[in-house]
Amino acid sequence: MKRIMRRYYTEAKYAKLLGKKIAWITSGGPVEPLIAMNIIPIYPENHGAMIGASKLGGKMSEFAEGLGYSQDVCSYVKDDITSSITKESPVPGGLPEPDMLICSNNICGTVLKWYEIQARKFNVPLFIYDTPFVHTEFTDEAREYVNEQTKEYIRFLEKHTGKKFNYKKMKKVGHLSLEAMRLWKAVLDTAAHKPSPLTAFDAFFHLALIVTLRGKKVVVRYYKTLLKELNERTAHNIGAVDNEKYRLLWDNLPIWFRMRWLSDKFASHQAALVADTYTQAWCGVIDLIDENDFLGTMGEAYTRIHLNVGVDQMADTIKTFIKQYDVDGLVMHSNRSCKPYSFGQYDIQKLIREMDIPVLMIEADMTDDRKFSESQVETRIDAFMEVIKQRRK
Amino acid sequence: MITLGLDIGSLTAKGVLLKEGQILVKHLIPVGYNSKKAALLLMDELFEKAKIKQTDVQKTVATGYGRNNIDFADKTVSEIICHGRGIHFLLPEIRTIIDIGGQDSKVIILDDKGNVANFVMNDKCAAGTGRFLDVMARAMETEIQYFGELALRGKNPSKISSVCTVFAESEIISLVAKGENREDITSGIHLSIARRIVSMVKRVGMKPPVAMSGGVALNVGVIDALQKLLETPVITTPLAQYGGALGAALLAEEK
Numbered sequence: 001m002k003r004i005m006r007r008y009y010t011e012a013k014y015a016k017l018l019g020k021k022i023a024w025i026t027s028g029g030p031v032e033p034l035i036a037m038n039i040i041p042i043y044p045e046n047h048g049a050m051i052g053a054s055k056l057g058g059k060m061s062e063f064a065e066g067l068g069y070s071q072d073v074c075s076y077v078k079d080d081i082t083s084s085i086t087k088e089s090p091v092p093g094g095l096p097e098p099d100m101l102i103c104s105n106n107i108c109g110t111v112l113k114w115y116e117i118q119a120r121k122f123n124v125p126l127f128i129y130d131t132p133f134v135h136t137e138f139t140d141e142a143r144e145y146v147n148e149q150t151k152e153y154i155r156f157l158e159k160h161t162g163k164k165f166n167y168k169k170m171k172k173v174g175h176l177s178l179e180a181m182r183l184w185k186a187v188l189d190t191a192a193h194k195p196s197p198l199t200a201f202d203a204f205f206h207l208a209l210i211v212t213l214r215g216k217k218v219v220v221r222y223y224k225t226l227l228k229e230l231n232e233r234t235a236h237n238i239g240a241v242d243n244e245k246y247r248l249l250w251d252n253l254p255i256w257f258r259m260r261w262l263s264d265k266f267a268s269h270q271a272a273l274v275a276d277t278y279t280q281a282w283c284g285v286i287d288l289i290d291e292n293d294f295l296g297t298m299g300e301a302y303t304r305i306h307l308n309v310g311v312d313q314m315a316d317t318i319k320t321f322i323k324q325y326d327v328d329g330l331v332m333h334s335n336r337s338c339k340p341y342s343f344g345q346y347d348i349q350k351l352i353r354e355m356d357i358p359v360l361m362i363e364a365d366m367t368d369d370r371k372f373s374e375s376q377v378e379t380r381i382d383a384f385m386e387v388i389k390q391r392r393k
Numbered sequence: 394m395i396t397l398g399l400d401i402g403s404l405t406a407k408g409v410l411l412k413e414g415q416i417l418v419k420h421l422i423p424v425g426y427n428s429k430k431a432a433l434l435l436m437d438e439l440f441e442k443a444k445i446k447q448t449d450v451q452k453t454v455a456t457g458y459g460r461n462n463i464d465f466a467d468k469t470v471s472e473i474i475c476h477g478r479g480i481h482f483l484l485p486e487i488r489t490i491i492d493i494g495g496q497d498s499k500v501i502i503l504d505d506k507g508n509v510a511n512f513v514m515n516d517k518c519a520a521g522t523g524r525f526l527d528v529m530a531r532a533m534e535t536e537i538q539y540f541g542e543l544a545l546r547g548k549n550p551s552k553i554s555s556v557c558t559v560f561a562e563s564e565i566i567s568l569v570a571k572g573e574n575r576e577d578i579t580s581g582i583h584l585s586i587a588r589r590i591v592s593m594v595k596r597v598g599m600k601p602p603v604a605m606s607g608g609v610a611l612n613v614g615v616i617d618a619l620q621k622l623l624e625t626p627v628i629t630t631p632l633a634q635y636g637g638a639l640g641a642a643l644l645a646e647e648k
Contacts, residue, residue, distance in 0.1 A: 334516075346596065353598075363517045373517060375458060379497065380514055383473035390474070390508045 004218055005208060012040045012096045021161060024098040024118065027211055028107040028281075030129060030153065030302050032177050032294060035215035036170035037157050041102075043212050044118075047095055048076035048367055051083065052256025054090040057367030074337040075368040077114045084121065098122055100160050102153075104129040106308040108340045127156045131303040135310045138300060146299030154295075173215040174294025178286065180214045183223035185283035190230040191274040192325050195239025196247065197230045200273040201263045202240060204254045210282045241272040246388055249321050250276035251348075252333035252341045253366040265378065269385040275325045277318060281306045284317070311344035315351035322355050328388050329358045336365040358391070360384040395445065396452045398642030399432055399466065400475065400635075401459030403495035404523065405608065406431045408439045409635050410450070411642035418443040419635045428459030454645040456637050458496060470644055472637050473501055473512050476606045479640030481507030483630050488600035491590055491619065491627070492636070493609035495523045500593045502600055513597040519558045521589035523609050529582045532562050533575060537612075540579065544614030547580025561585065579614070587618035594623060604628040606636035 015022050023034050027045040034041045051057055057075055063086065064078035065071060080095075087094040101124060103115035112128065119126035129149055132142045154165045187206065190197050198206075206226060209219045233239075248266065250273045255262060266273060288301040306317060318330065330352070334342045349359050360380060365371035395417065400407040406424050410417040420439045424431045432455075440447060455466035456475040463469070472494070480490050481503060490501040498515040515521040530540045551573050555561040561582070568578050594603075603625055609615055610633035619627045632639065 349596075358511055361513075361516075371517075376497070376517060379458070379471055383471035383512060383514075386471055386474045387509045387512065391510075393508075 001206065001208065001222070004213075004222065008213065009091050012042055013093065015040050015096060021099040022096050023100045023102050024095075024115075025102040026104050026107060026111045026115070028302065028305055028307070029102050029104040030150070030298055032173045032215045032298065033153060033157060033165070033170065034102070035177075035213075036166050036173045037161055037163065039100075039157070039161065041212065042095055042098065044080040044095065045076050046208060046212055047083065047089065047091065048079045049208075049254075049256050050090045051079045052367030053259065055257045055369060056088065056090070057257060057365070058369040060086075060088065061368045061370070072336075074108075074110050074114075074339075075365055076337065077110060079367055080114070081117065084118065098124050100124050100156075101126040102129065103127070104131060104302060106131040106302055106305055108307065108338070110339075125156070125160055127153060129153060129302070131308055133308055134304055134313075136312075138304055142303065143300055146303050147296065150295055150299050170295060174289075175291060176217060176220055177215040177294070178289055178291055180210055180219045180223060181283045181286050183220060183227060184210045185286065187223055187227050187230060188275065188280060188283065190227070190234055193234040194247075194326070195237065195241065195244035196272050196274040196325075197233035197238060197240055199240045199263065200250045200276040200279070201254075201259055203276060203279040204259065207279045207282065214282075239272065241267045241270065243270050244272045245270035246329070246385070246392075247272055247274045247325060247327045249274070249318070249325060249327045249330045250278070250333065251318065251330060251345070252335045253278055253338055255333060255362075255364045255372065256367055257369045258364070258372060261374075265381055266385075269381075269389075271385060271388075273331065274327060275321050277306060277314075277321065280317075280321070307340050311347045312351065314344060315348045318348060319352055319355060322352070322357060327357065328392070329360065329384065331360045331362065331384075334361050334363045336363070336368065336371045338366065358384060358387050394451050394646065395449050396454070396642045396645035397436070397439070397450045398475070398638040398640065398645060399435070399453065399455045399457070399460075399463060400472070400637035400641060401428050401432055401455060401457040401463060402637075403458045404527075405495075405634075406435045406457075406459070407635050407638040408435045409638040409642045410439055410443050410445070411639070411646060414646070416632075416639070417445075419632070419638070421634065424459065429462045429464075432459065432463050452645040454641040456641045467645065470641060472497070473499060473509055475637040475640030475644065477501050477503055477509045477640065478507065478643050479636035479638070480604055480606050482639060482643055483632055483636070484604050484628060487602055487604040487628065489594065489603040490636075491594065491603065491605045492607040493521075493523050493526075493586070493590065493605075493615065494607055495527075498522050498590060498593065500590070500597050502597055511597055513593050515589070515593065518556070520556050520561070521586060521593070523607075525558050525561070525586055526582075526609065526612065526615070528558055528562055529565065529579075532565050533579055533582075535575075535579070541583070541612035541614030541616075543576055544579045544583040545617060547574075547576040547578075549577050550584050551578045551581035553578075553581045553585040556585075556589065583612075583614040583618040584622070587615060587622050590619060591622045599623065599625070601625050602628055604630075604633075606633050608634040610634065
């Protein structure tokens with residue numbers, strides 16, 4: 001993984017020498033057409049996760065707040081804005097500057113302003129792939145609307161690369177992307193085994209490739225190897241957590257700067273976070289994509305992802321996972337940064353009450369360590385685990 | 394068998410010595426900045442009161458914010474389980490427990506065996522905690538033990554709209570400046586914290602009868618405000634402040 005990611009960022013750093021263009025793209029954005037056009041996609045959100053894991057998030061958010069951004073603005077935005085000015089980054093020299101920006105609002109509304117700001121800063125063209133929110137159903141009008149944008153997107157890429165769109169390569173990329181999603185799903189599905197061969201913390205780590213490079217062969221290869229390893233572990237009943245006794249489901253983004261602490265904390269209670277709603281988002285819409293018509297169906301698939309649907313559907317997804325992974329409790333990260341993910345969590349709690357499992361709410365942030373209070377979180381986790389243990393008796 | 398339950402909170406340290414299911418002695422002291430030192434002092438005073446030696450104690454369970462600093466305890470258990478156990482022992486019929494602590498407020502739902510079925514805790518903010526009352530009592534220049542009685546004397550509770558401890562304090566200053574009387578403002582303060590707690594009760598789903606545990610249960614103003622908003626009696630006991638420590642001592646007896 002480290003090798004692949006290092007090569008990816010190195011290639012991006014020398015993109016100009018290689019005659020390649022760079023597009024910054026949002027995490028839920030349609031990346032496959034970029035791969036088909038040999039454009040290197042760069043994910044400021046993936047960079048944000050790295051900043052968080054390097055424990056730089058609080059400091060970098062503070063810098064952006066000094067520029068006038070509110071405390072309430074998403075920390076990925078603030079980390080990115082800070083890094084693009086100071087070049088502070090876990091990636092040497094920071095992210096390579098973009099030639100264009102691709103923004104899809106299927107993950108939130110904040111990305112629109114964020115990408116507009118960066119488009120002004122770097123003085124590069126911005127393409128917005130607008131996905132209507134799916135409250136209850138996906139209408140034919142919505143389908144037409146997004147499919148029209150797929151065509152526009154291609155015209156945009158042709159204009160700014162000066163090349164004709166490569167439909168032949170797109171077909172291959174579409175197949176590879178779908179194959180990667182299927183493999184990713186198979187990887188996550190192994191956690192249904194008891195004991196689970198991987199935890200959500202592992203999934204957060206292995207996620208990087210399906211986010212950044214899906215559509216490339218290397219991703220398929222990587223997940224095939226990973227799946228094989230996990231299958232071997234399940235065959236030998238090797239769990240990710242020693243003596244796994246309790247199984248939990250995680251909701252929302254990880255707390256990147258506290259992964260180890262949280263993982264140890266739960267493991268000390270013999271609890272494994274076997275699944276999460278976040279990493280599942282990169283394989284949740286496989287069924288909506290037609291393998292032979294990727295371009296024609298990706299609009300709907302990208303519109304109907306987990307964060308762009310109503311709470312009823314989000315609650316249904318959580319219910320499915322509770323059953324599929326046979327979990328004893330749900331841990332919800334109320335993420336100060338991510339409003340669309342955190343806003344409906346109390347409603348979801350109510351909607352899943354029939355499942356009769358305890359729910360824990362942890363207040364934190366994905367990268368801003370100033371929003372995390374260790375002793376408060378510790379008390380809540382201990383109490384939550386004691387309740388789960390008591391119920392088991 | 395003698396067991397010791399220590400509840401080292403953020404403001405006070407409480408201890409209960411238990412002998413064969415009977416409370417031998419109970420005691421509390423302020424914590425100060427060093428929770429371990431406070432725990433040691435508390436223990437000395439407890440043993441002296443009970444006229445026993447430390448070696449007479451078979452088992453010790455610690456709870457509360459300072460629980461992990463008490464390295465001589467046999468076990469640490471979170472406040473949720475301890476308050477649940479303590480209140481179930483004192484008031485077996487109770488199904489919902491409200492505890493307003495110095496740093497944390499919690500609502501605990503018990504099943505009919507006295508096990509914790511579910512719980513909810515306040516968010517990160519101090520507004521729904523005992524600290525809020527502390528700060529407000531100081532702003533009103535009242536001793537905390539008389540604060541609740543003062544609230545009961547309010548006839549037209551002032552409207553405290555802020556949910557933030559710091560902003561509520563400045564809101565109060567402006568109410569004072571406007572000439573609203575102390576009783577009404579104090580009454581408004583109590584309703585304000587009660588509203589925060591009530592939303593937590595609703596979130597977890599109230600099951601009557603309801604009781605209050607922890608030191609704030611001694612505040613009649615909070616009890617009164619909660620009763621009004623929940624439209625149900627809120628039961629309390631003179632031992633409420635020892636709910637957590639008692640629960641810890643009972644858990645120590647079990648294993």
